[in-house]
Amino acid sequence: MKERLINVAHNLRGLRVAKIGSYKAYVLMGGIFALAIVLAIGAATFAVRGIEHVVARDAHAVLAESEIDWAEVQTDGLLLTLRGEAESEAARFRALSAVSTVVAAERVIDDIQVAPSMEIAAPRFLLEILRNGLDVSVIGLVPTSLDTDGIIARIEAIDPEISVVNMLETASHPVPFGWDRAVGFGLEALASIPASKISISADQVEVTGLADSARQRDEMRDKLMRQRPRGLIASINISAPRPVLTPFTLRFVIEESGARFDACSADTSEARTAILRSGRAAGAQGIIDCTIGLGSPSPRWQVAATESIDALGVLGTGSVTIADTDVSLVVPNSVSAEQFDRAAAELERQLPDVFSLDAQRLPPPDGEGLDRDGDAIEFVASRDSEGIVLLRGHLTDERLRDAVYSMARTEFGLNAVRINARLDPDLPGGWPVRAMLAIDTLAQLEHGQVRVRADRFDISGVSGDASASDTISRAVAEQLGRGAVFNLNIRYDERFDPVAMRPTPARCEAWITEVLEEQQITFDPGSASIVSGAGRVIDKIAEILRDCGRLEMEVAGHTDSQGRLETNMRLSQQRAEAVVAALSARGILVSEFVAEGYGPEFPVADNSTASGREANRRIEFRLLGESAAEATQERTGDAPDTERDAAETPDEADLEIVVTTGAGEQPRPPERPER
Structure with a gap:
């Protein structure tokens, strides 16, 4: 039993030794496998890193070749990430397209930010x-x-x-x-x-x-x-389009005082040039105008006009009038019959076929044209500078007198007309037409006289319309008909021309100066209170400024030299400000007015006398800034060249007024000296 037990023990011991040996083998094999795994992973990692490096290198190369310097490349295995801020979608797409040549597009990760676009510009309104x-x-x-x-x-x-x-x-x-x-x-x-x-x-x-x-x-x-x-x-x-001229009229006169156009019409710029050249050759001087318009009775109007002027130039005195196709040549008795006949015959030969000539050599004066009392048979309508109209002379009957009187009151006002006419039923034919025409003609003059006689129609006076002579000539020629003898002596005065006398900065300044020359703005002694009587002066200035519109002006206050300088400076400043305030109270725009006190620094008279000191106590208005620059340009503007060739004058049909102004720097007037 003991031996059996010993054998069992030996067997168990052998079995334990065998198991221990087998376990060691297992451990060894596990270690080998682990090492293999580590080596495999290391090799794979090294291979991936190599691939990533190659991809990154190639990606940077294609980006540099495309001049894309804002993009950043990051690799993760077979994946490629693009980062950065592109200026636009187009730049972003260009970068993605470039790296897609290195790796497949599905392995590219888009992490690009597009810069926000600038604010859309406002459209041009x-x-x-x-x-x-x-x-x-x-x-x-x-x-x-x-x-x-x-x-x-x-x-x-x-x-x-x-x-x-x-x-x-x-x-x-x-x-x-x-x-x-x-x-x-x-x-x-x-x-x-x-x-x-x-x-x-x-x-x-x-x-x-x-x-x-x-x-x-x-x-x-x-x-x-x-x-x-x-x-x-x-x-x-x-x-402005060409005006329609009816009738198409030309009137050229040569008198002792010189030659002139009372009316001038032309159908083309070439005709205008030729007509004015003929007028200058016949003695006309100064600035001459000839209206280019529609309504010419013949394409050969230029020939008729120039030949008629040349014929009168040969005679040396008289008048030639063309109304449509009727040509009237009238010369005084001082022209010899032989010279007159020769010139008239030559003119009739030169005129185009459509034109007809009526040539008259006036007879010497005699006793005809007088009534029973020895007074001239005439009707005179006159208007004085105060606007009072006087009608006197001969009229045919009461009906004509009432008609003339009513027409005059309609034209000039109910209380402006005086009439003193004698009735004579034996007046020459056409007298009513002439009398009514006299009223209509006088209405186109600021003041003047229209004298109606059996053999002529005389008009003299002043007008604010530069074309009044031309307009009146055309109307008289149309009303009186062929062969009418009339004489015009109409003077243009720009003071009555609403366009020429429009309120400009220079004129406004001058008008205010005229008001202050008549009466200064005065103040209570030692005070800035405007005296009651000076209110009328400020009213006049305010009325001028209402018509003048926007102006830059300085209102300057001045004193005499009495008293302390500091007191005078302060007082002059306060007085200038008081005037500006008074104008503002009257509704005048004074936002661009400057009140400035100069005290006694700029005297205009001797301060040692009472009258001189009174003159030095004053208010002045002076233009500033752009208003002053505009006034300077107006005063120094080029005067018309009276000798310029008429050929340089453009055709009215093509004439266009073009004014372009801007905010460019303007020259400033000389400043007052510093105090």
Whole structure:
């Protein structure tokens, strides 16, 4: 039993040794496998790192070749990630396309950020208004915040019958600087020109329009230039079509005082040049005008006009009048019969076939043309400088006297007409027509006289219309008919011309100076209180400034030399400010007025005398800034060249007034010396 137990123990011991040996083998094999795994992983990792390096290198190369320096490349195994900020979607797509040549597109991870785009620029706002009488169309792109209803309402307020078609579009962007003033000026232009196109942007307004006449064109242009806001570029193009002249009239006169055109019409610029050249050759001097218009009775008008003027130039005195196709040559008795007959025959031969000539050599004066009392048989209508009209002379009957009197009162006012006419039924034929024509002609003169006789019609006086002589000649020739003898002596005076005397900065300054020369603005002694009597002076100045519109002006206060300098300086400043305040109280726009006190520094008289000190205590008005520059240009503007060749004058049909002004730097007038 014991042996059996010993054998069992030996067997168990052997079995334990065997198990221990087997376990060691297992451990050894596990270690080998673990080492193999580690080696495999290391090899795989090394291989992946190599692949990532190659991919990154190639990706950087293609990006550099494409000049893409903003992109960053990161690799993760077979995956490639692109990072960075692209300036646009196009740049982002270009970078992705470039690296897709290195790795497959499905293994590229897009982590690119696109830079936010810049704020979209505001569009150019443009408002265009087209007007044809009562039909208005409004087109363009305007800010959403613009009061379009207000604009339409302002247009409709021009005329109750105006019809407005609104085709405006809006955009939600801020209103550009200057837009409101540009729109305001454009609407002012629209109200002034019935046929126009107004293009409005924030910094510029373009006005294109059509006027009925050259005079209206000038009035429109001048009005708009006065209304133009400072700093706004304004392009104003207003054209006037050729007028229709009825009848087509030319009248050339040679007298002892010289030669002149009383009326001149031409159908082309070439005809105008030839006619004026003939007039100068016959003795006409100075600035000569000849209206180019429609209505010529013949394409050979130029020939008839130049030949008629040349014939009168040969005779040396008299007049030649052409009304449509009727030519009237009238010379005094001082021209010899032989010379007259030769010149008349030659003119008749040279005239185109459609024209007919009536040549008269006036007889010597005798006793004819007198009534029973020895007075001249005539009717005279005269108007003095005060506007009083006197009608005197001979009329056929009471009906004609009443008609003449009523017509004159209608033209000149109920209380301005005086009549002292004698009735004579035996007056020459056509007397009523001549008497009524005398009233109508006198109405075109500021003051003057129209004398009606059996053999002639004499007109003399002053007019504020530079074309009055031409207009009156045409009317007289049409009313009196072929062969009428009439004489005109009409002087143009720009003081009565509303266009020539329009309020300009220079004129406004001069008008104010004239008012102050008549009576100064005075103050209570030692005070800035304006005396009651000086209120009338300020009223006159305010009336002038209302018509002058926007002006930059200095209101300067001056004192005499008595008293302390500091006190005088302060007092002069207060007085200047008091005048500005008084003008403002009268509704005058004084936002661009400057009140300045100069004390006794600029005397105009001797302070040692009482009268000199009184003269030195004064208020002065002086233009500043752009207003002063405009006045300087007006005063120093080029005078018309009286010797210029008429050939340089453009055809009125193509004439267009173009005025472009802007906010450019203007020369400033000399400043006062520093105190």
